Amino acid sequence: xxxxxxxxxxxxxxxxxxxxxxxxxxxxxxxxxxxxxxxxxxxxxxxxxxxxxxxxxxxxxxxxxxxxxxxxxxxxxxxxxxxxxxxxxxxxxxxxxxxxxxxxxxxxxxxxxxxxxxxxxxxxxxxxxxxxxxxxxxxxxxxxxxxxxxxxxxxxxxxxxxxxxxxxxxxxxxxxxxxxxxxxxxxxxxxxxxxxxxxxxxxxxxxxxxxxxxxxxxxxxxxxxxxxxxxxxxxxxxxxxxxxxx
Amino acid sequence: xxxxxxxxxxxxxxxxxxxxxxxxxxxxxxxxxxxxxxxxxxxxxxxxxxxxxxxxxxxxxxxxxxxxxxxxxxxxxxxxxxxxxxxxxxxxxxxxxxxxxxxxxxxxxxxxxxxxxxxxxxxxxxxxxxxxxxxxxxxxxxxxxxxxxxxxxxxxxxxxxxxxxxxxxxxxxxxxxxxxxxxxxxxxxxxxxxxxxxxxxxxxxxxxxxxxxxxxxxxxxxxxxxxxxxxxxxxxxxxxxxxxxxxxxxxxxxxxxxxxxxxxxxxxxxxxxxxxxxxxxxxxxxxxxxxxxxxxxxxxxxxxxxxxxxxxxxxxxxxxxxxxxxxxxxxxxxxxxxxxxxxxxxxxxxxxxxxxxxxxxxxxxxxxxxxxxxxxxxxxxxxxxxxxxxxxxxxxxxxxxxxxxxxxxxxxxxxxxxxx
Numbered sequence: 030x031x032x033x034x035x036x037x038x039x040x041x042x043x044x045x046x047x048x049x050x051x052x053x054x055x056x057x058x059x060x061x062x063x064x065x066x067x068x069x070x071x072x073x074x075x076x077x078x079x080x081x082x083x084x085x086x087x088x089x090x091x092x093x094x095x096x097x098x099x100x101x102x103x104x105x106x107x108x109x110x111x112x113x114x115x116x117x118x119x120x121x122x123x124x125x126x127x128x129x130x131x132x133x134x135x136x137x138x139x140x141x142x143x144x145x146x147x148x149x150x151x152x153x154x155x156x157x158x159x160x161x162x163x164x165x166x167x168x169x170x171x172x173x174x175x176x177x178x179x180x181x182x183x184x185x186x187x188x189x190x191x192x193x194x195x196x197x198x199x200x201x202x203x204x205x206x207x208x209x210x211x212x213x214x215x216x217x218x219x220x221x222x223x224x225x226x227x228x229x230x231x232x233x234x235x236x237x238x239x240x241x242x243x244x245x246x247x248x249x250x251x252x253x254x255x256x257x258x259x260x261x262x263x264x265x266x267x268x269x270x271x272x273x274x275x
Numbered sequence: 276x277x278x279x280x281x282x283x284x285x286x287x288x289x290x291x292x293x294x295x296x297x298x299x300x301x302x303x304x305x306x307x308x309x310x311x312x313x314x315x316x317x318x319x320x321x322x323x324x325x326x327x328x329x330x331x332x333x334x335x336x337x338x339x340x341x342x343x344x345x346x347x348x349x350x351x352x353x354x355x356x357x358x359x360x361x362x363x364x365x366x367x368x369x370x371x372x373x374x375x376x377x378x379x380x381x382x383x384x385x386x387x388x389x390x391x392x393x394x395x396x397x398x399x400x401x402x403x404x405x406x407x408x409x410x411x412x413x414x415x416x417x418x419x420x421x422x423x424x425x426x427x428x429x430x431x432x433x434x435x436x437x438x439x440x441x442x443x444x445x446x447x448x449x450x451x452x453x454x455x456x457x458x459x460x461x462x463x464x465x466x467x468x469x470x471x472x473x474x475x476x477x478x479x480x481x482x483x484x485x486x487x488x489x490x491x492x493x494x495x496x497x498x499x500x501x502x503x504x505x506x507x508x509x510x511x512x513x514x515x516x517x518x519x520x521x522x523x524x525x526x527x528x529x530x531x532x533x534x535x536x537x538x539x540x541x542x543x544x545x546x547x548x549x550x551x552x553x554x555x556x557x558x559x560x561x562x563x564x565x566x567x568x569x570x571x572x573x574x575x576x577x578x579x580x581x582x583x584x585x586x587x588x589x590x591x592x593x594x595x596x597x598x599x600x601x602x603x604x605x606x607x608x609x610x611x612x613x614x615x616x617x618x619x620x621x622x623x624x625x626x627x628x629x630x631x632x633x634x635x636x637x638x639x640x641x642x643x644x645x646x647x648x649x650x651x652x653x654x655x656x657x658x659x660x661x662x663x664x665x666x667x668x669x670x671x672x673x674x675x676x677x678x679x680x681x682x683x684x685x686x687x688x689x690x691x692x693x694x695x
Contacts, residue, residue: 066507
């Protein structure tokens with residue numbers, strides 16, 4: 030499994046114990062082609078990913094198994110996703126929940142968060158975005174205390190938002206930091222410029238306008254890392270996007 | 276003016292006319308009646324006098340006879356007996372005043388001599404009599420008419436109350452509340468017809484509105500999910516190995532177009548929701564903060580283009596409107612000013628309780644300013660722009676009764692939103 034790096038520590042380093050080595054995700058979504066794409070992506074990430082296509086089977090799976098994160102579509106046949114969320118919370122399950130919905134109204138988002146979901150993502154979304162958010166949820170849920178990502182000579186302190194190369198601090202702007210985190214979350218995968226644009230600026234900046242920025246942010250990030258003698262992991266892919274290759 | 280008052284006014288006008296006319300007619304009628312009576316008396320007196328004359332003239336020494344009420348004088352005038360009746364003013368020696376009299380002036384022949392006879396009777400009593408009659412009758416008519424007017428008002432009110440009820444229900448009909456209103460029956464045929472027709476119309480409106488609303492809500496889900504599927508699969512495709520540059524380009528084209536489609540869909544749904552008033556909840560929004568926040572969001576683009584920003588507003592301007600729409604409005608306005616600007620350009624913002632004005636440098640417009648507010652009109656080169664930004668701004672202003680104006684002078688674009 031590629032998430033383990035040279036030093037032998039897990040990507041998710043923590044001081045508390047984990048009960049499981051592999052992260053387990055449940056995707057509750059009725060559109061098979063979508064849930065298949067999602068689980069394929071997660072499996073390549075090294076998660077164990079299971080699927081449920083309706084309210085009933087989703088509920089059953091939650092009852093039977095333990096999950097680290099549940100990806101929940103709100104419009105399910107056989108019941109409302111929000112009801113399932115309520116059930117989840119009633120059973121006091123520790124799984125994190127990220128809601129997928131076609132609606133992006135403020136009320137829906139607030140309702141979802143009030144009912145106990147950990148995040149809310151509107152369709153259509155980028156797989157890399159979903160991945161980054163699931164990772165963030167799992168990090169928050171499973172690991173208290175110091176949260177760090179250690180990857181070869183890179184160390185990222187998630188609490189202080191500091192980056193170190195061989196324990197030397199690297200000064201990054203907010204955007205560069207978020208970009209680095211995003212690329213590392215999807216390491217060894219191609220991350221499109223579109224998804225970077227949406228991750229960094231949401232939907233209020235037209236993507237065409239943001240491409241120049243992405244280019245300059247990547248350039249600066251690379252420069253700063255190289256200055257600290259970090260290896261150049263960030264690869265440009267044919268004008269489509271970038272890949273953090275280890 | 277209320278219907279009741281308008282009809283009352285007409286009745287009043289009519290009543291006043293009737294009273295005036297009737298008084299005038301009364302006056303002349305009564306006067307002529309009274310005069311005729313007095314004339315009859317005068318004629319009787321004259322006959323009496325003539326008889327007296329005939330009796331006393333046998334002595335032949337009768338020249339003049341004069342009292343308050345009659346005068347007889349011998350006269351040289353000849354001519355047949357002719358009577359002239361007239362109303363005259365005569366000095367009454369008893370009352371020591373000039374008073375009105377009815378007089379009969381006559382020339383008669385008695386025993387071969389001609390005499391001029393004037394007989395007069397005072398009219399003052401008669402005139403007082405006339406006045407009293409007229410007053411009494413006029414008062415009676417006035418009272419009758421007033422009573423009539425009040426009766427009419429009372430009847431009208433009763434008759435029109437079902438109509439007023441219908442009107443009230445119509446006024447309070449709020450299509451967004453989602454209730455179906457029902458107009459009651461009435462025993463007045465026309466109002467009953469009105470009720471039925473209104474029931475039909477409102478029922479249709481209600482169903483059409485509900486259908487449209489549901490359509491808008493469903494369209495969101497229906498379109499977004501297929502878009503999500505395409506995107507997810509395209510991104511999975513990207514991860515395949517052994518792809519050549521050409522294939523990357525193909526996938527990139529798919530993903531780019533998908534992004535634009537997705538945004539377009541999102542904005543169209545937003546436009547529809549605004550039109551269907553689904554952002555009804557209002558709140559007090561700090562527009563100063565919203566503006567500052569928006570400029571922060573775009574700070575990279577602002578720096579890249581070396582734009583100079585001038586802000587003229589205090590930090591506590593509050594406007595009441597829907598929270599989501601407020602944010603969209605401000606973000607879109609600032610976005611336009613930043614994105615459609617030129618290098619080393621400027622943006623000036625002025626905000627107070629009554630209006631928000633954003634002026635920015637930019638390119639000359641290719642179309643008339645008004646056209647830009649229609650959907651899908653774009654003047655800029657931005658390929659990824661959906662062309663709906665201004666339409667959304669316009670719609671938000673419309674539902675909030677804000678006045679929106681867009682002018683362009685020599686490549687300076689000025690957008691003005693008036694809140695009152």
